[in-house]
Amino acid sequence: MEGYFVNLSNEWFKNGDNESLLQKYGSDSMVIYTLLLRNLTYRNNIIFSLNELGDKLNIKQNNTRMVNKLKGILLKMNNQIIEVYQDSNFLNKVNSIEYNKIYHSKILIDIPKEQYFQIFDEDIDKLLEGIKNKNINKFEIVTYLIFLLSCMGSKEGEENYKVCYPSIEYSSKICSINEKSIIRYNGILEELKIIAIDNAGINRDADNGFKNTNNTYSRYIDKDILNKSVEEHRKNVQIAVDYNTKKTLQNKSRGKAKEISMWKNKHDIYNLTESEYNELYLLEKEHYQIRMNIVHDAKKIHINGGYLTLYPTKNGEKKSYANYKLYTKKSY
DSSP states (O other), X not given: OTTOEEEEEGGGTOBTBSOOHHHHHHHHHHHHHHHHHTTBOTTSOEEEEHHHHHHHTTOOTTOHHHHHHHHHHHHHHBTTTEEEESSTTXXXXXXXXXXXXXXXXXXXXXXXXXXXXXXXXXXHHHHHHHOOOTTSOHHHHHHHHHHHHHHSBXXXXXXXXTOBOOOHHXXXXXXTOOHHHHHHHHHHHHHTTSEEEEEOOEEEOTTSOEEEOOEEEEEGGGHHHHHHHHHHHHXXXXXXXXXXXXXXXXXXXXXXXXXXXXXXXXXOTTSOXXXXXXXXXXXXXXHHHHHHHHHSOGGGSOOTTTOSSXXXXXXXXXXXXXXXXXXXXXXX
16 A cells, blocks of 8 residues: 555665675565565564465465465574464464464564665555566565665655665675666566666766766656756766767777878779778768767868768768769869
8 A cells, every 4th residue: 555664674685794684585585574564563463374475476376386485485584584473472383384374473683773774565566466477586576676775765865865876787786686687677667667767878987988877766656856866967977978078089080080091091092993982981971970979060060172972961971982983083
């Protein structure tokens, strides 16, 4: 339901130099634990049944393999993350789980003050209900969603308020999910309108090269906050990129002009074969495009007589070889 949420400890994804809870217990346990917390009562009692968990994960009772997997996950968590009992007074512990029986459990994970993040029921429900492809690993994609939510700031005024910027590589490492799957899950989360994703563009890296900035993520309902964040980031990125990109392009332009000059020195430009003419065209067209990227205005590029194979037009259209044969001697 809208507005309902559970709190998860930050230690699921980071725990100093120690193993994170995710590394220790796995994504299966984290997802089941998250679903269990939704049934937490004011007496710190989690009431659950295996068939209820199965319904949430769209696992039918006749799917013996997955039912047994759920049983195994719960038993692995028992006495580690939770303690499972047959009664609400926590007197009779269990060592096996039956499908239609109701159980009671206590939480064994303490959440230090302010060291937690919120997972909204509506996000998890929308994802689990929206996945139609049986080949999608539900435990993985829910884990990835929870990770993204854990990275988003909760305090208004902070730079990452309700947004986050983890790289694909970092997400893959923390969640133990391969990068191709992370990219695929991004598409699903966007399609289901659970997570909104945008990118500020290209930024300068440590080696003075250029690469795409990390994606920016938010919950879909916070898309307006995402747009503002990306727009602000894009302005800052563009200031650096504009100067450095122009400098890089100018160097490329000089290099390409030198390459063209050397090519012409090796050929008789008044008597080029059609093959040679086409070869020169490719060089001149590339140089023209570099110059266009610098000034963004054809009128500022003096191409009259500057290019043998191009017309002085906005797009630098190619002159025909026949035209070259007719007019070259007159022009040069």
